[in-house]
Amino acid sequence: MLDQSRRGPTNEGGYVVQLNREALIQAWRVMTTIRRFEERVQDEFSKGHIPGFVHLYAGQEASAVGVCTELGPHDYIASTHRGHGHSIAKGCDVTGMMAELFGKQDGLCAGKGGSMHIADLDRGMLGANGIVGGGPPLVVGAALTAKTLGTGTVAVSFTGDGGSNQGTTFEAMNLAVVLQLPAIFIFENNGYGEYTGASYAVGSRDIAGRAAGFGLPAVKVSGDDFFAVHEAAREAVERARAGGGPSVIEVDTCRFYGHHSGDAQLYRGKDEVKGLREDRDCLKHFRRRVTEAGLLDHAELDAVEAEVAGLIERAVAMAQAADIPAPEALLTDVYVSY
Amino acid sequence: MLDQSRRGPTNEGGYVVQLNREALIQAWRVMTTIRRFEERVQDEFSKGHIPGFVHLYAGQEASAVGVCTELGPHDYIASTHRGHGHSIAKGCDVTGMMAELFGKQDGLCAGKGGSMHIADLDRGMLGANGIVGGGPPLVVGAALTAKTLGTGTVAVSFTGDGGSNQGTTFEAMNLAVVLQLPAIFIFENNGYGEYTGASYAVGSRDIAGRAAGFGLPAVKVSGDDFFAVHEAAREAVERARAGGGPSVIEVDTCRFYGHHSGDAQLYRGKDEVKGLREDRDCLKHFRRRVTEAGLLDHAELDAVEAEVAGLIERAVAMAQAADIPAPEALLTDVYVSY
């Protein structure tokens, strides 16, 4: 459940201050943590310290944090292959995440899952997913649990523009509508599915419009603006908790790195990323908004950044120092009992 | 290609006479053939002469015929488990179909497919389908062939209200839009998917509205009215042939029998079928329209019915007389070469 004390006095009006100071600082801390985490992962990956594939979330922070700010520990989310940001926003331990990426025993999944399968059910994180469109049906299930057991919780799926074209995603939306479940489908439209433009792969004008046809409220917001995402999420979550059924939010966002670390990004326009980092950085945008509105000052924000830098530093150190899984681990955890 | 000579003089205006006498008589012949075929299949099935499951199309004739009247031999259709009507409308041999249902060697599929897999590629009939939602992706493929080879043909999928909720169907619509293919998706909404109401299973207000969100023209027409279906099909087919891309038509129709022969139909309202047969019989409706408009007279229509009765009679006789498949047939036709 959302801790109401985190709400600012409503009479102040305007959505910017729907969140009080503590909540704003927390949002900044989480967004910054994601950004630094991803920058460091990129760095460690290029040094060859991280095996496999990593898909970085940098640039999309306002989406994960804007939404998860409205979620409590017992609410669920399901993520994608690009899951680091969602995991951090949902409260997964950053050190355990880093250790997981390094394939270590102390990893959140004991080193067995890696970047594409990071999960922490105790934190309501149902898992990153290697299958595009794998998450939405799972979220329908988490929402079904909430409705059946009357827990009052909600379930949120994060899906990309590419994943919005997958049959499983469409089915999940329809089933959530039919059963009127507390499910929320977030579509993070970062303009690309791998190396293909969303404008090509999404046949309809946009994702929200197509979703609206399924019979659920669907809005489109700018992912550059934490507050716009948060406000849309707040409405959707309230509706879901109140038994008002599922919603869709399309978040117009952008990714600062390639599809995966190492992607040559031939599909990008000239200086595209440079431009995005200048004009569409949701962290810069957040800093400007809260400082101009006099809600927080630069010193406070900088202090948080410093804190976070230390946290990431320690996480990497611990991940590097951690042991690799014991050989026996290969054969365990396939079944509860067999 | 559509034989233009079948068109009525355009200056007569009004869609009723978009078809000339010959075309109208042919439409009547085909609709009547489907009705009599299904009535007889029901009869033979209850006598235990037909093995397996049969799903009857009676009541929905105007949909198959209204659409297929616009198609030529080289256009393709894909059907469902309820495929007899579509097959007859697309020109499949009724005797071969009956023999197939009886599991005989002379059957359209040599007795290997049965009711749920009736197909005749030479007639552009890509097959009934035992998998709900199996057809739409196949139609995208047939439309892709048409576009790639520039054949000028179109491909049409017939799907039910239940099948409209299947992920494969949604994916097919999006891909057809993305590739701008000459594909037409017909949704025959007969109110039920098996024993569940479409009003429950289709989360959105209607199927056409949901489809429109995918970015293609979608209309809803009454399946009681052959002319309404035909007119919508004419527009969609012309658009597709002209390179205008895919369309959707939702046909509001009804089935006179159960989901399958032998269905107790506990889900039906009291006297529901009786009412449907009285008020929503597309054959009665057609007869009234063409006679009142003075386009055809009762005698002509009766004569066709008599003809058709004889045709069905002969089909059953031949099916009964036909040989069962030779034992060797069990192992043939798995591969072209192996």
Added chain:
Amino acid sequence: MTVKTIRQALHEALEQEMRRDPRVVVIGEDVSGGAGTGGGRDAAGGVLGVTKGLIKEFGEARVIDTPITESAIMGAAAGAAVTGLRPVAELMFSDFLGVCFDQIFNQAAKFRYMFGGKARTPLVIRTMIGAGRSAAAQHSQSPYHIFTSVPGLKVVVPSNAYDAKGLLIQAIRDDDPVVFCEHKLMYDLKTEVPDEAYVIPFGEANVVRDGDDVTVVALARMVHYAAEAAETLAAEGIECEIIDPRTTSPLDEDTILESVERTGRLVVVDEATPRCGMATDIAALVADRAFQFLKAPVRRVTAPHTPVPFAPSLEKLYIPDPERIAAAVRAVYGYGR
């Protein structure tokens, strides 16, 4: 103790477990039926009536009718299972696995391992298998070999009502995802079934008939055909030991191996297709671990490498029958004598 059909046994298992545990829900297409119709709910109770009546006692919150949307059904069941429910999801025909397999084999089956042992996925997927109803190529398959090959899944293939009830209750109480295969021709098959709830542990084969000449491992409906063949063969002086594994994953390897150690001869009977199937799985097991006891080639009696034909005359040839089983046993029995 009363005589019940497999249908009744399955219904009873569901009913008793739903009473016992409020987290158990049934979800699928027409599991009640009649939603949004003039006729009202419970119009179906599953296409073969197994879940009929459950909605009256447990309501729509726990007997959940869905659209035709298998990926969402299986995904919802998997997602519900890891978040606190114990769903019994129905995949009407196992042939439909193709439209929802990802949620079964990449999601539900792998959660526990991928998440480092943190997940529990108490999910049961009830699904229909089997040829013999002239249901043709897409409604007659028995793809339990596909499920069996997936690490993380358990697979049940009951052959009688007693086993069906005990195995389904075990499946529901089990903390791992279980695919429960019901043969469409066996729902009316009767045996004595206790009225109270009981479980049959997975991985424990049932020795249906004792014999010292030839070991016959048979699955699901084939158990009955093997028994018929055994009768004929007994008259000829050939004693078959018939083993019904009951679950293919886990598989009771010991019971099979011990039997072959005695008989030295093995025939595996499987209604499914021959390549990479349960028959090859069991034959390979024995060719490795009981080789020194083998006195004859390991014969497999299976369907041919073809889709299931529609025509009853062909379908009859497709399905292994007592005659073919007996012939295989005779060949194996006579080998080297």
Added chain:
Amino acid sequence: MTVKTIRQALHEALEQEMRRDPRVVVIGEDVSGGAGTGGGRDAAGGVLGVTKGLIKEFGEARVIDTPITESAIMGAAAGAAVTGLRPVAELMFSDFLGVCFDQIFNQAAKFRYMFGGKARTPLVIRTMIGAGRSAAAQHSQSPYHIFTSVPGLKVVVPSNAYDAKGLLIQAIRDDDPVVFCEHKLMYDLKTEVPDEAYVIPFGEANVVRDGDDVTVVALARMVHYAAEAAETLAAEGIECEIIDPRTTSPLDEDTILESVERTGRLVVVDEATPRCGMATDIAALVADRAFQFLKAPVRRVTAPHTPVPFAPSLEKLYIPDPERIAAAVRAVYGYGR
């Protein structure tokens, strides 16, 4: 005749067949890449570059980028194949079969049989298999056993560039649906590959190494590990005959059986999971048809019955290696001596 990588060999096969036959099209996700982007087309050419450059010569009409929509891709390819094209569809990772399997196994594979022999479905599905890239549980599987078990499908598992080109050309010219499995760790593997087009018939195994002591049947990447093991073993005086089936459906049974008739000993090496897999399929074949020649148990060296772990340290243990293969061969060789 020049030395080429598997990637180059596959590219050449596609290029030459597309030149030869205008009905051949390539369809899939990012087969060209860059559609609807500022960077423009051919930005990818498949995630591993096999189709890179094709769009330049053949254009968007024949190198078709799609959304992420595997069911529609496979269905479109199947529907195009029965209506006149010869599509080469890409299923990026074979692990994704779960979201599109119906169109492969119930539609494409069964058309011909269900329609009484009237359909031809000249469809090729190129897909990636294999562990070893720390790609974890959903991007490292080798489910060719699932495809092999489906009547109506043909399945190719090449182990080198020469075979890859000849088998892909055969697949494209073949009138049946073919699943073509490419191991993600072998794209840069080089061999001599003729510049002109040539075909390698399906169902003809390649005897990679002659030997009279033990027959080793190995698939895809395992062929190379088996060869390594054979070197070690030769030094010990054990001569392995290594057989690479190249296609698992059809399977060249004769070459395997004839070899075992000579050696009397068999080890099957398969990177895939152990239950109902190709290793059990081949072991069962031999336990039936070459029993009288068998002098030792048939050993299978496979991955364990677990999902593929992420950690490199665990993944290394997951994949069969030359040491495990050598140990199995020694055991089989030493048996009964």
